[in-house]
Amino acid sequence: MKIILTFTLLMIPGVVSSISVTGYSGGGVTIKCKYDEGYTANEKFFCKGQWPECINQIWTDEKDKWVYDGNFSLYDDTRSAVFTVTIRNLSEEDSGTYRCGADIYGRYFYSKVNLKVIRDQPIRSVRGYSGGNVIINYKYEMKHKNHVKYFCKTAADQCFTVINTNRAAGWEQDRRFSVQDDRSAGLLRVFIRDLNENDSGEYQITVKVSEEYSFFSEFNLIIRDDDCCVKSISLSAAAGGSVNISCKYPQSHISDVKFLCWRSGADLCAEETSVKESRRWSPEGKIQLYDNREEQLLTGSISHVTEQDSEYWCGVQSDQGHKSFITRVLIHVTETSSSSSSSSSSSSSSSSSSVESQHLRMCIK
Template sequence: MWILRNLLFTICIALRCVTSAVGVIHVTGYVGSIVKVSCSYDEGYESYEKYLCKNNCGDSDVLVTTSESRKNKYRIHDDKTARIFTTTISDLHSADAGKYWCGVTKTGKDIYTEVKLKLVRDSCCDTVTKVQSYEGYSESVSCPYESQYQNSLKYICRGNRPSTCLQQALITSDTKQNGRFRLDDDKVSGTFTVTINSLVKSDSGSYLCGVQRNSDLDVFSAVELKVKEWCCVKSTQINGTVGHPLIFQCPYPPQHRDNRKFLCKGDHRNKCTDMVTSQSRFAIEDNGSSSSFSVMITKIQADDTGTYWCGSDSQWSHGNYTRIQLSVVFQQHTGNGASTVETPAQISDAGQYVVYAVPAVLLVLICVLVLIVYKCKRQKIKGNEAVVNRNTSKTGGLEEVMGTAENGIYGNDEVVRYSEKQTSKSACNDYHDAGEDEPDYENCTQSEEIYCNEDFHKANRR
């Protein structure tokens, strides 16, 4: 059957007798993406088999049929109500470009519609409009289009892939408002405008403005948006001490000399509190000759820590402000009248070490006393060593007598008293000999040796 059909088709091509329902269908797709080829047919052919083929539509050229709706990367669907069958080709490559045929099987010769598929790169565009803005600002992106597309759908998406732009659109002309995005279409001037409010740095990147076309690829224009960090004349960090005054300077452009100067506090400039009008401790004094004004805080408090903005332009124009990071520290007094400054983090740990703090004067006194006691002990030890060394030879005989007395040979305690007097006498003499200051010993005596007589020794020898 297919061989006969192929033969008839070849004859018809040569004789230009192919029946076309709508003429040649032109389709353009993106490399790496998918494309849909839709072909209509006449009433009465709803139940007939439809197919898509390539080249001469031989058996090997048939890509997919409605009797086998899925084959490789081809899918086919027949909408019998609308009398349109659609073939989807996915994962497109450059080799997929070329001529195709939509076919309707019937007795005799089939009905064919020619399709020409063109493939382009999935990127855009040769010309890019660059837009620059700052964090927190609102920015509008203008997207022109031709007059024949006045009533077409408009949209914008991120990135530079036209094939998926409509599916990933941030906003379309049908919705007009979506979160921070708003779309306005001026059909007279042929331009639609997309406004992005409250810009953040992550909004930076590539965007595509798209205009939908049903018969061909959508029309796009490219925009590159760069969102910079909103900043100021300068950024600075200062420290203040609780209970003390603080003065710092805020520069401003010379052209703002007559503008109202102000200071506000808050992490974000759009949500900050005017400190001069809300706090009596804050005051401003302008110095026009130096293009700066002074901010005075009469008495710093712990909760003054934070971010401040001082400026001279109520419109918050870029570059006209000073951003100040104020850190507040506490002053701690020590016992000797001195003072040190501690940060809040250090003060939170103060309870761990304040118990061990010793005033400096008391510490010095303790050290002096320790040195005096140490010196006295050293002197006493040296004196005792001298006495012992000098009396070693003199007391040899006495030790023998004392040893005998301890064994009970002499019960008379006079001998003991004799020994004590001798020792005291020797000690006193030794201190004088050593050249030391004379100790105040009341028991020292210079009397003669009372018990040293011949009779006493003779009695002992017996």
């Protein structure tokens, strides 16, 4: 979980202010230092250690542009009399005391920053497929449940907001992007539909704590167009009968959990059935699944079909809980009449026998 904290520190000549900052390994922190407008032309610095033996991490006289030095970057915004320091790829060794300040003719005016880096497992990357959908799960501490959340795409140290949410439970939608803040679980869900390769890139999930302080998790979204898998399947079934499905998935997901979810209206996954082991059927129910990892094939049966069973999705779930929806399954449900009930019953029985035979063949393999 990449974390960035944003603070505004007021530097008054002769006065040293202090603040504590918490970051997470693999993430980063951003610190905003405000200075007097009379010092816009002076050099700005960010150093580590006790004063006056403070080891410079970054020092520059450049104005209104980003300057980089290793994991550190600095931007001096002379119009706002604020300079911003960002530390990326944090490790526990980055913990310590820092100073951000200005060199005013050999006199250093600064603010003290006490940084503590906590070990964590950040989101590194999420994979999706062209024509499909993806759900990204972001877990946050409960103390942040009432804060506004943002989801945005990053470029050149800037974050272009895609969507934000300021209420619990309900989905906030903007075109192909949706966000749901489940505050009872401390979980932010991001849903992106109709993926294409242009959606690939760096993204951020931001929690705004106050006007001065926010933090975010950054990850890489990778969208591929894999030849192994069809994007959509159309099937037919008689009402009350059964229908069999078969979905291929990429080899890179062999060890992942496979699922089939039912879409109802705007709700992408109203109900979901998953299978976690290879060559084992999921528990009995309306939906039964079987994962043949040798053939990279998810098969199964949907019983007691109704008109509501018009759309399903086959997909995979990573060990961090992110879900990639790969193949859309459209089912055309035909009505049955009393005169054809025996035929429907026979068809249902045949379909059931087909699934049992398929199960037997898979087991023999």
